[in-house]
Amino acid sequence: MKIAVIGYGAIGRFLIEQLDAVPDIEITAIYSVPAPADRNDRIVDDLDALLATRPELVVECAGHGALSESGETTLRAGADLLVVSVGALADPALEQRLRTAARAGGRLLIAAGALGGLDALSTAREAGLESVSYVGRKSPAAWSHTPAENMVDLKSITSATTFLECDARTAALQFPQNANVVAALALAGLGFERTQVSLVVDPAANGNTHSFVARGAFGEITTTTRSTTLPANPKTSMLAPYSLVHSIKKRAGLIVV
Structure with a gap:
């Protein structure tokens, strides 16, 4: 499965490190602003460049502002969007925009994060x-x-x-x-x-x-x-990024529970 990542902070780096060890998953692009010092060939400068790699799934782990700026475009491009900054959906206007975009494009996915049950x-x-x-x-x-x-x-x-x-x-x-x-x-x-x-x-x-x-x-x-x-x-919480790893593996069909 081809995925892309928005954000290259603590959670983004952890997630990329974990997924690079999974043979059935390919990280096609990483969108980070500003560009990190340890730039590599997967780092892109804008959302259009990320979507041009045609990921099946985009993982947002860059904060509320990033979800607001990138979420709607990502969904309308047809990619599923796995959200870390789920708290941003407390903004009724943003929640409605993303729900509307999801009806016309990809699915909006929310990981359990650090919370069980x-x-x-x-x-x-x-x-x-x-x-x-x-x-x-x-x-x-x-x-x-x-x-x-x-x-x-x-x-x-x-x-x-x-x-x-x-x-x-x-x-x-x-x-x-x-x-x-x-x-x-x-x-x-x-x-x-x-x-x-x-x-x-x-x-x-x-x-x-x-x-x-x-x-x-x-x-x-x-x-x-x-x-x-x-x-x-x-x-x-450490369980938060591991919840992303689990959700992505499940989406890739590697886990069925």
């Missing part, structure tokens, strides 16, 4: 889902350089503290580097407004912990996932 949640939605609540717990370092710095004193905190309680739309838009999982949860379940979110800073946290409870006519689902963070970026 989304398949069960989607099933529960069909069976009768009434409430979904999520708690994200991370260390002070994982919340640095985010709006959390204006909500709680990250340097002096000594115990676990909830600094934001809101709906999934608010969380995803305010914390684009931290809260992509809540957007995936909302899309799999009850939507952005009906998904409740609590964000916690915990100086004792060892990795990033994601938990949710879903209740309804079907019964109850409770999941907790604690993931080690990427060495290059403590805001990102």
